[in-house]
Amino acid sequence: MHVDMDAFFASVEQRDRPELKGKPVIVGSPPDRRGVVCAASYEARKFGVRSAMPSRTAKTLCPHGIFLSPCIHKYRKESHEIMSLIRCFCEKIEQMSVDEAYLDLSGRCLGNDFEASLMSALPIAREIKAVIRRERQLMISIGIASNKMLAKIASDYDKPNGLVLIPERDKKLFLACLPVRSIHGVGKTSNEILNKAGLHTIGDIQEHKGELVSLMGNFGPLLKQYALGMDDRRVESNDSVKSISSETTFMRDTDNRNILKSALKEQAEEIAEKLARHDVFAHTIQVKVRYGDFTTLSRQTTLPEGIQDTSAIYRNACQMLARERLVNQPLRLVGISASKLWNIKYSQLKLPLAFEPED
Structure with a gap:
């Protein structure tokens, strides 16, 4: 069984402030600062507002949205009660x-x-x-x-x-009509790759006769299993998250800039989404590369203030790759890891980097 609170942060605010019921509530950084949306009510979602989206983008999509700063101690207390x-x-x-x-x-x-x-x-x-x-x-x-x-x-x-x-007997049929993006692990870039290959629904993957490794790397076989409704992961009690990472292994070693950028963007997107879901900022970003001879190197940078959005994670990773000259030969693998994850604090609702998040 999977349980998921509906628009949790925004719903708590609407419950505690009756005047907000039925209105587009957006919890996160104010739109005049560099930051992201932590949660959006269903009234705001009708306008396309989503968690982990830059707040300025949310303001553009929903100009009449009511922006509220997160009250994390209240949400954590509520989570404990639930x-x-x-x-x-x-x-x-x-x-x-x-x-x-x-x-x-x-x-x-x-x-x-x-x-x-x-x-x-x-x-x-x-x-x-x-x-x-x-x-x-x-x-x-x-x-x-x-x-x-x-x-x-x-x-x-x-x-x-x-x-x-x-x-259980109907799982393949249930999944067949859903878009491939419904599968956990299929992000924006993976979705585009699959769509270009003619794979738009989970049913398309179920019926696909060829192997998926050439399209999705090491995730290919697992994606096929998921499409067939198979997953052998067990429910395990867990401690608080310490780090969040994502890696891509290429079918062929590559130093192609566009391929590497695409992989890093998808990884940054995945990490940003998880950071927002866990309500934490990352204060350390690490990049990892592996060459054709399986030599593995990693470099990290510790930031003065935490980051949480896709663009900041992506930019820091790219800067480290360039600064450390890690792409001096074709790569077999590239990955990003976010650590030193701290709870959101009021002073951390802005991003310190001197660039705007990419849409």
């Missing part, structure tokens, strides 16, 4: 961020067969939703499936206030 309620139903919880978690209900879901076990999770999900609505006056979306990948897709499928179960 997770405490959820733990009354399940002990094995893997909390992914302040507003989402995976639950392993295998010990509570009983049935004569696998499908019956999944169905037995529905009453539990309904009770979780009712308790959170009653006790916290907030909405939550829940997905039920046989594995983590499917459960997350299910929880995203009918937001807000959704409850979706994907039967």
